[in-house]
Amino acid sequence: MIMATSTESSVSRFLPDPKSVAIVGCPFSGGQTKAGVDKGPIYLVEAGLPQQLADLGWQVQFDGHHQFEEISAASDPPIGKLKNPRFVSKVCQAVAQVVGGHAKKGQLPLTLGGDHSLAMGTISGTLDTYPDACLVWVDAHADINTPQTTDSGNIHGMPVSFLLGLDTSVPEFAWVKPNLKPNKLVYIGLRDIDAGEKKILRENGIKAFSMHEVDKWGIGKVVEMALDHVNPKRESPIHLSFDVDALDPSVAPSTGTPVRGGLTFREGHYICEAIYETGCLVALDIMEVNPSLADAASAVQTVAVGCSLARSALGETLL
Numbered sequence: 001m002i003m004a005t006s007t008e009s010s011v012s013r014f015l016p017d018p019k020s021v022a023i024v025g026c027p028f029s030g031g032q033t034k035a036g037v038d039k040g041p042i043y044l045v046e047a048g049l050p051q052q053l054a055d056l057g058w059q060v061q062f063d064g065h066h067q068f069e070e071i072s073a074a075s076d077p078p079i080g081k082l083k084n085p086r087f088v089s090k091v092c093q094a095v096a097q098v099v100g101g102h103a104k105k106g107q108l109p110l111t112l113g114g115d116h117s118l119a120m121g122t123i124s125g126t127l128d129t130y131p132d133a134c135l136v137w138v139d140a141h142a143d144i145n146t147p148q149t150t151d152s153g154n155i156h157g158m159p160v161s162f163l164l165g166l167d168t169s170v171p172e173f174a175w176v177k178p179n180l181k182p183n184k185l186v187y188i189g190l191r192d193i194d195a196g197e198k199k200i201l202r203e204n205g206i207k208a209f210s211m212h213e214v215d216k217w218g219i220g221k222v223v224e225m226a227l228d229h230v231n232p233k234r235e236s237p238i239h240l241s242f243d244v245d246a247l248d249p250s251v252a253p254s255t256g257t258p259v260r261g262g263l264t265f266r267e268g269h270y271i272c273e274a275i276y277e278t279g280c281l282v283a284l285d286i287m288e289v290n291p292s293l294a295d296a297a298s299a300v301q302t303v304a305v306g307c308s309l310a311r312s313a314l315g316e317t318l319l
Contacts, residue, residue, distance in 0.1 A: 025065035031117025031156035036292025041112035081153035099125030149196030
């Protein structure tokens with residue numbers, strides 16, 4: 001346990017004082033095919049993130065990265081198009097139990113990925129403890145494909161559909177309760193959305209702010225409108241799931257599916273700062289940092305951005 005000397009911070013509506021964050025390191029890459037994303041959490045911790053959060057006034061618990069070697073599927077052939085379905089399911093279920101356990105103890109789980117399929121676990125854990133929580137999903141991608149709409153079969157593009165219960169045809173994921181409701185989900189930063197996903201978003205009335213809306217209204221207005229939709233009275237718990245590919249590749253180049261035209265450094269950090277200011281944040285994901293997909297300088301840059309996003313979401317301010 002790391003103790004901080006400073007305890008100045010805004011009041012949380014849901015976390016007891018002194019505030020405690022539990023870092024859940026998830027070096028996992030099974031939801032997609034590019035090697036290296038499992039190294040993301042290791043690099044984030046080695047960059048000093050636990051101490052950085054302690055310096056912000058948090059009690060920090062980090063008991064080492066979760067090792068998934070003991071979770072294996074001796075035979076894990078595709079189910080339809082789904083790749084590694086049994087492995088992904090087992091890992092996400094384990095993550096759900098860990099995140100839910102920390103939340104029940106009054107800690108804020110900070111999950112470091114790893115690929116975004118892990119959100120099936122993190123958000124399940126949050127909703128088990130905070131059934132009325134809303135989800136702010138910051139990403140270039142909607143990650144709402146179903147086993148029927150996916151082209152790639154990579155499950156990191158599907159976690160939201162499982163959380164919403166849009167497809168219950170795969171028994172391996174029957175443990176994922178459809179506790180997330182469409183009106184409690186909002187997207188920020190979308191710019192690479194499959195045709196099937198667009199149809200799903202429309203049919204379910206899911207609020208999404210693409211980069212078009214960010215360009216049109218500015219990030220301050222977009223975050224305000226996003227929160228007005230899912231948390232109008234600012235009294236419900238918030239789970240923030242942040243994929244670093246929401247940022248422009250010039251800001252965070254070391255990620256598996258970069259898309260040009262993304263959020264600037266400041267826009268990404270403003271989202272985190274504004275959500276912290278609500279006092280409603282109860283869980284945070286920093287996902288898809290992949291230090292092996294670019295040169296060393298780009299990897300260092302992306303890891304540093306991942307750390308600074310976490311700090312901003314947990315109370316770091318410019319002044």
